[in-house]
Structure formats: C-alpha cells, structure tokens
Amino acid sequence: MSQQGIAREAEQGRDVGPGLGLEGHEDTSRGLRSYLIGFALAVGLTAASFWAVQTHAIYGPGVPVALAALAIAQMGIHLVFFLHITTGPDNTNNVLALVFGVLIVFLVVFGSLWIMSNLNHNMIPMKMLMDMQR
C-alpha cells in the first residue's frame, strides 16, 4: 500500500524522499541495475585512487589533485546510484538540501584552510616571538 502510494506520487510529480526513488516498482531489475552500475563504478574509482598513489605515470604534484577528483567523483556515484538522488522534479527538495550541505562543507573546510594558512603566513613564528620576549 505504502509503496504503491509512493509510485503514484512520483507519477503525479510530487516529491520523493531520498532513497525512495526505486520503490514501488514491481520489478526490481531497475533497482538491481542501478546498484550494480554504482558498485562497478565505485570499485573502479577506488582502484584508480590506489593506483594513482603507487604509479609513477602521474606527475608528482598532480597526484593530490587526482585523488581529490577521484574522491569527489566517487561521492557523486554513491549519491546517484546508492542514495538515488536524481535531478528530476520530484527530487528538488533533496537536491536543495544537498546543495546547502555541500555549501556549508566547503565554507567550513576551505574557510579553515584559508584562515589558517593566512595566519601561518602573517604571524611571527613562535621561536622568534620567544626570542623577542627575552
């Protein structure tokens, strides 16, 4: 009853909760395919990350960038294929919440790194400070 209700809501263009996009469909082949594709892509990206740090094929300073790119790609794979977040009109609220969360995460992480590197750059090193106070 409940799951059919969700399928009906999706057809009527109403909201669908995260993780509910595949429910209410009688055949699970679509859901299974989604999980299998997601799993294969996630394994591939994980393997690529492990390969990137062990190979010499990548220009050294580029490795951290490659790791970050692979990590972000894999998070996207998880969101799409495991959490079933889509760009459809029934997912607008889920995507909006996600975008706000990502904004806060970026503000916290890059804001902290920026402020701390700025402090590192502009403040007197501790040793020099100690010498001055003598």
Next chain:
Amino acid sequence: MSAVSSFSPVDPNHLGHNDLSRETEWDTPGRGEGGPASKSVIVSYGFWIFLLSDIVMFSAFFASFQVVAGNANGAAPRFDLSNLAVETGCLLLSSFLCGMASLCANRRRLFGTEIFLLLTGILGAVFLTLEIREFVGLIQQHQGPADGAYYSAFFALVGCHGLHVTVGLLWLGTMMAQIAAKGLRPDMLRRLTCFSLFWHALDIVWVAIFSLVYLMRFAP
C-alpha cells in the same frame, strides 16, 4: 477520507499521525494540493537532513585534520596500504549488500532481507575489527591520540567514523530482530530506508577519509 471520521482507539486524536491502517492515503482537500506528502517521504527527507548535518560535522573534523596535517612535517606514518584496501572493499561491498537488502524488502522477501542485512553487518564488523587493530598498532608505536596534534586530529576524525559504524551495527542488529519479530510492515520499511541511507552516507564519508587522510600521505 477526513482525519476526524476514522476513530482509532490507540491514538484517537491522531497526535502521533501513526495510524498504520491509513498509510499514505492522502486525498484530503484543503491541505495543500492533494494533502501533505506521505509519511515515508517525510521520514526519509527528515533523515536526509540529519545525514547532511552529520556530514557538516565531519567536515569540521576534516578541516581541523587538514590544518594540522599541513603543519606536521613528516610526523605521520605510512599507513598499511593493503589493510586500507581491505577496509575500503569491506565497506563498499557492505554498502552494496545493504542496497540488495532494501531491494528484497521492496519485494517483501523477508528471508532475503535478513540474509543481506546479516552480510552487511558481517562486512561492517570486519571493517571495524581491521580499524581497531590498526588503531591498537598505532597506539603501541606511541602514535596514539595523545602523541601530538596530528594523531589527535587523525583519531578524532577516523575514530568518529568508526563510532558511526559501531552505532550503525547496533542499529542493524536491533532492526534485524525487529523485522524478524514484526515482519516487513510499513514502519519497518521506513526504518530500513533510514538505515540504508545512513550506511551509504557512512561510505561517502569513508571515501573522503581513505582518499584525503590515508592516500594523501602516499602522494609524492
């Protein structure tokens, strides 16, 4: 169907809105177009908000770790790469099997759901065992949480994720028992949806941890 006419002796005034017999039967006019969203949508959306706030909390741990790691001149050890690979594989496969469990639950396959949940839990427990073994090894090498800022930040971040996995395993065990006792009722399906969202979100956090905390140390 109006909310007043169906009298329920358990909750006559529908304070909890949890009348199980009327799940998602919303054709009430006058409360927005077609009435409010179904309970499963509201529950999973609310849990999604919680997960995002949990990820915001993890981002604060990440920020402090990155700041400290950037100033730790070679203090960090070279972690065991094969141990990390096994940990990552366990958690990823566990996440996949959790998805299989929710597919089984959608088809009301009680036995399949329980089996896949059990496998999910076993792989989660293997992950946790490997992580604890790694932590014990680090502490024995005097690289524990009290041995410098880098390790404090490392144990706070990775330990917080491990704590989430532990709580998730407790939740999983409770829910397996509940599903066995009560069957795949609509409220159990909602809990299962929340659990699978939680488990997938933990895997997302782990992706960030193994890439940015562990593998970054191996970058030339």
